[in-house]
Amino acid sequence: MAAIVNNTGTNYTLYYNVLDFFKVIMDNHPSIGHVTQGDIPNFDTREYPEYPIGNIQILTATFGTSITTYNCQLIIADKQKNKNNESIGIENKQTIPFYGVDDLVDIHANTLGILNDLTTFLQDGVYAFQIDGDITCEPFADRFNNGLAGWVATFDLVTHNSKDRCLFNLYP
Numbered sequence: 001m002a003a004i005v006n007n008t009g010t011n012y013t014l015y016y017n018v019l020d021f022f023k024v025i026m027d028n029h030p031s032i033g034h035v036t037q038g039d040i041p042n043f044d045t046r047e048y049p050e051y052p053i054g055n056i057q058i059l060t061a062t063f064g065t066s067i068t069t070y071n072c073q074l075i076i077a078d079k080q081k082n083k084n085n086e087s088i089g090i091e092n093k094q095t096i097p098f099y100g101v102d103d104l105v106d107i108h109a110n111t112l113g114i115l116n117d118l119t120t121f122l123q124d125g126v127y128a129f130q131i132d133g134d135i136t137c138e139p140f141a142d143r144f145n146n147g148l149a150g151w152v153a154t155f156d157l158v159t160h161n162s163k164d165r166c167l168f169n170l171y172p
Contacts, residue, residue, distance in 0.1 A: 012128040013068040013161040019056065021129060022074070025121060026054040031114050032076070052078040052111055052150065054118075059154075068161040069132065074118060076111040077150035080104055080141065104149055108139050111150035119153060132156045 011017065019037055026035040033050025038057060055075040062069040081103050115137060123131050133156055141149040 011162070012159045015058070015061070018058065018070055018129075018157070018159070022054075022056040022072075025118060026056070029054070029114060029117060031110065052076055052107075052114065054114070063161060063163075066161060066163065067158050070157045070159075072155055072157050074115060074153045074155075075150060076114045076118075076153075077140075077148040078107045078111060080107065080147050080149050104141055107149045108151065112137065112139075115151050115153045119155065122157070129157055129159050132158045 012021075023035050023037070026032050032052055032054045034053040036053060036055045038055070053076075055073075055077070057073045057075075058070050059073060060071040062071075115135075119131060119135050122129060135153050135155040137151050137153045139149075139151050
């Protein structure tokens with residue numbers, strides 16, 4: 001693991017800053033239509049105008065000597081749609097090996113590609129964040145009882161924590 005950069009201008013170990021970072025990179029990805037944050041049972045509780053959607057959830061935080069490690073779940077999901085052969089006149093030159101009555105294979109291919117983009121960006125240690133260890137990705141379909149399919153990536157995100165002891169006098 002490369003050394004975490006100590007950025008003195010911004011405290012990147014703050015929960016708000018971690019959420020903001022994920023919101024910014026997902027908002028800037030050209031394929032993500034909407035960004036959410038929160039617990040899995042509340043994921044996609046309403047219909048969004050644009051899909052796919054990205055969701056970040058921080059599961060745990062661990063304070064080390066000079067780092068904070070966040071265990072994160074990044075979900076990229078899209079609504080499944082049935083194919084009714086309504087695309088007459090449009091040619092898809094790509095051969096898909098297991099083509100069915102819906103677009104599940106397409107969704108799994110696209111959402112895994114988006115996760116690869118986002119996590120590759122993070123693995124370089126940008127903005128004082130870096131992924132520690134491997135990234136586990138798990139596909140899903142109908143997991144949330146709302147027609148969504150996609151992938152969940154779970155990983156540890158590490159950032160510098162200066163643990164400034166001079167901020168508050170807690171023991172007068």
